[in-house]
Amino acid sequence: MGKSALILFFTTFSLFAQNDVKTCEILSKINTLILREHIQPKPIDDSLSVFVFDSFMDELDPSRNIFLKSEYDGLVQKYRKQIDDNIKNKNCSFLTEIITVYKSNLLRNKTVLEKINLSEIDFELIDTIRFYKKQFPFYMLENQVEKVWTKKIRYEILDDIASTSKNLDSLKVNFNAMAIVSKNAIIQKELCKINTLLESPASYDESIYNHFCRYFDPHTSYFSNDSKSSFVASLSNERLSLGMVVNLNEKNEIIIHELDPKGPAFQTGKIKKGDQIISISNQKETLQVSCSSLESISNMIQSETNKEIVLTLKRNSSNYFEVPIEKKILKDESDSVYSFIVEKNKKIGYIKIPGFYGDFEGESGKGCAEDVAKEIFNLQKENVKGLVIDLSDNGGGSMEEAIKLAGIFVDKGPISIIIDNKQTQTIIEDPFFGMLYKDPIVLMINSSSASASEFFASILQDYNRAILVGTPTLGKATMQSIRPLEEYKDDHFLKITINKFYRITGKSHQKTGVNPDVYLPEFYENIYQKEKDQITAFKNDSIETPIYIKPYIKPSLIQKIALKNNRRIDTISYFNEIKIINTKLNSLNNNPKRETAMTLDSVFNDQKAINSLFEEISSFESKKLDLNIYNSDLTNLHLNFNLPDKENNQLRLKALKTNHYLGEAIQILEDFITLK
Template sequence: MKKLSLALLLTTFSLLGQNEVKTCETLSKINALIQREHYQPKPIDDSLSVFVFDSFLDVLDANRNLFTKIEYEKLCKHRLQLDNSILQNNCAFMSDFVTVYKSALNRKKKVLEKLQKEVFDYTTNDSVKFSKKKFPFDLVLTDIERVWRKRIKYDILEDISKLSPNLDSLTPHFTKLEKTSKAKIFDTNLCKVNSILEDTNRLENDLQNNFLNIFCTYFDPHSNYFSMDAKSSFMSGLSTSNLSLGLNIGFNEKEEIIIEEIVPGGPAAKTDKFEKDDVILKVSNTKGDEYSVSCTSMEKIGELILSDSNVEIELTIQKKNGTIQSVRLRKQVMKATENAVFSYIAEAKSKIGYINIPSFYSNFDGYSIQGCADDVAKEIVKLQKDNVEGLVIDLQNNGGGSMEEAMKLAGMFLDIGPISVLVDNKSKQTILKDGNRGSAYNGPIVLLINGNSASASEFFAASMQDYNRAIIIGSTSLGKASMQTILPLDQNNQQDFVKLTIEKFYRITGDSHQIKGIVPDIALPVLFDSIIQREISFKTALKYDVITTKARFNPFSKTLFPKIIELSNSRIKNTSRFNEISLANEQINALYNNPKKPTRLTFKDVFNDIHEIDPIWKKVKKIVESESNNTISNNSFDLEQLKFDVFQQEINRYKIKEVKNNPYLEEAIAILNDYKNLNK
């Protein structure tokens, strides 16, 4: 028995040693790549050590209910030493993190198994505290049971509270509901812990991958490490245009699989049972295979969903209100539409062309034979044949993409000249120019942006603003003015990659929109605008600065801009829908930004806490679903094409509804009408 234990012990240390060597080898390659290619490489010093250590501990124990204070202090010996260890190619520190993390998980498992047998009392004065700031690592061993008892009790009460917005309908059935929710909460928690502990390789690989990624983000938030692991394969598989369930899937902050988008016309949309942010709990097929998402590897779940042999799939989902539904879906062939440019004609006093650009995709992405810019050119030709008198380009929620496509698009509205200035890590300036004379469209343009308009969207918007080529309306953009490329760590073994920031781009004026964002000419209230995570919220974001550039350009006249802006601002003040958005934002800000009071662990108190936001959500839903006074229709070319495609007809109805509900388009049309009247 002693020999067996010793053998197991030696095997464990051997595996840890191998992982440490692998971690160091990968770290060394990442650091060499960053120091050589990154736009603004930083030294490996105490600042890096503190950032990586603190961020890593936040990932491992975000809620401060796993590690004790003693364990944290034990790990703290590495807080100022990680830089030295990395430079010395000594990654022995990883075994400390693995050992402490594994021990804490085993302890958590025992505590949960003990608490599972308890009968909970929901009439005590126990309460839970909430904070947007991180709690300190001050957990003591004797308090662990109490902390987890409170956490589980809150989760159970929260789960029951989400079943209905009516407290009186739940209270008489509380005992029965509590039994069901308690079993579910414990099963979920224990299942997650067991799935990690039972797969030692998964635990160690997850810790290593998290550590390597955090190391990269120290240099800037958009530099990341990733390997060809199960999660990335799973995500890429579900995000392809051939996803025949008609669902786009993502992960929330709890690492739960959620519904990110329901594709119009697809199997999921036809059931009318799915909503954005629904959590997928189980996946099963008709052969009897059933997997609980929280306990199964992404490889197995992805294989079951994506396999052609599984024509029918059943998804068990949890709605926002806590209700659980099982929905059976039969796969169908889907067409790629997610990233395709589309256009409509909007009429209100005049005929205006509307073009929506969801992302700056390129022909390498497989979404189109051409890239985004060529697709926009096609839409412009269609709209011009219908004699539109102005153009609205919608970049709201466009997170970017190909800079080359953004540059080509800018060139379509400008007649030769510089568009942007690229600066590399040697401070070399490259002026990007539109070398083609002439333009695809010469009429007036209004550009729509918001806080989620980023990167290539900002690149394009900046050029339009610098040339006075378009009036920009909406809210300040995200503020990302850097370019990334994906590089393998090893050309011979392309399993590990780094997405690396290699250049920063500036406006042709020498100004930068890094951190600052693109500030619209006309500011409009946008729902949730103040709580959107912009570039400025990242600790390691590149700084804002200004350069002196040799770019020379001839902007268009902006003689009419001041009057147009004045008329628009006056109209906005008297538009009821914009006033409703501003009022809703005040309530949202108060709810999100004000410190939250401790909540007593009674059913009534937790119910009131969960449903405090309900009235605001009702207002938001009403605002979002309000229709504008515009008439939205297809251009003549698309109208003919739609006659022969039932699938596209369904998607078209969905898109028209979304466009008709867009208050910013209504104001954009009014601005273009002002331009027309002032230009007479």
């Protein structure tokens, strides 16, 4: 070995050693903070080792085509039950060794793919392929690597060709020519992914920190300064933004779908709706869209730290062109509270709350609660007789805003109980005296209503202040706070679960979700991942509480309205058809997929069966409802002076006019008003 190579060898391992020490130091600090402040800390033992090791290996090799079985078994023997001891002994070399093997295997796969690209694939060979719903064992042997990858590429070619036409005979006639084009595109994409992984400056330390954190619960996570800034920004409806919305098309290309006329992307004068994003650069690194994960692309676009980025775009069949953009602070209208007036037999107010946003780093007090209050004043001027509040797909946000919002609708008294890691109970009181709004309310919830949404919904349900309609919510009844790992330092943070919250009855919706009074089925409701599906989620429990509250109306009235409407909804064909389609979706999702023959006929027929189901969903009847939906006078006045908001307003109006869930909410609210 030459002298220079020897120096490089020792320098490289010296750097690895330094990184290993730093990794252990941060893990130790994370553990110290968790032991001190987490609601339910666990001991650092073999269980943690197994969870961290298995989660990390699943992340690195989800398809089981990177690590050999022998390599995996060797790492299991050395580390699967030893990571806890390694961390205690400040020896985190396990990370360096795993990543060294991983990158070596990526290089091996690259060589194999280049070989396959120069070879012919035998499509006449009799073979089958099976897909697994859950993770399957590491199985690949050294002499099988090329076979495994050839099989994978062969299936992807068949799948790609089958997706291009509904005419099987036409595909067979043109199969050979199509296979050559498809094979080259698929292999080049795989090579691009491998090169990105090999060349990426990203560290795997953060991944280990997060697997360590999620051993304690699904919502505790590590933040670098960058990720912390992005997370805080996501909880506000005003943030640094490019002012554009992107979509994935059927080819998995990222296309610019909308441009905000007030945003920096539009104001460059060079970007148009329909442009394809080829790559994104933040001056430190460049992500090629075709071979980068959607998560990394999204982080690059949304990160608050990437204030200046360069987009490489393509328009139609023209050449690529670059556009530098500097983000600016914009209000995200899609995440802001808005309202309409709905008339059927009575005049009803409708308020949509997309998220519980707030001013997290300022003292303005502005947030969704204040915006809801403004919309209520606006609607009261129009003499509405009741209110529909829509929390569908509201993933939560600021608990402070949820508390304020509950105070608007509850007269006075306790609204929730929280406990900390010392099991100390704290009763949260209504922050305001009196109610801003006193008339009947229907609250719309669904499977994606989570956290602060569930907190707010449970309060109104316990006080009989609203009738809840929809499907059971996500099932998260915990509160998180962002803490620095070290005081007075701002480079490492933890979003840590510090409280569990309970209903004023002492019950919890943790894992179970908040159950509606009137059930309205929705597509995919049993497929969406819920809190109960997270293996480290807290169990459901309850606490003793001496609290007594006076319900806003008699429970018997809620029960009467719920019983009447549940019976009525059971007879509505729209919702019964959703139940039938959901049964098919559940069967597709829950039953192991049968072994598929590696032939064009078999892949085409499988695709046809799946596509017909999704076509059934996409073409599902959404007839216009017999509802008159319109803006308040004040909203119309605002739109006259803010023309860019007018298009968004019209899209919302159009969507609501075919929203059967709103139609049922209005019917239930009218029953509520009549009976009350």
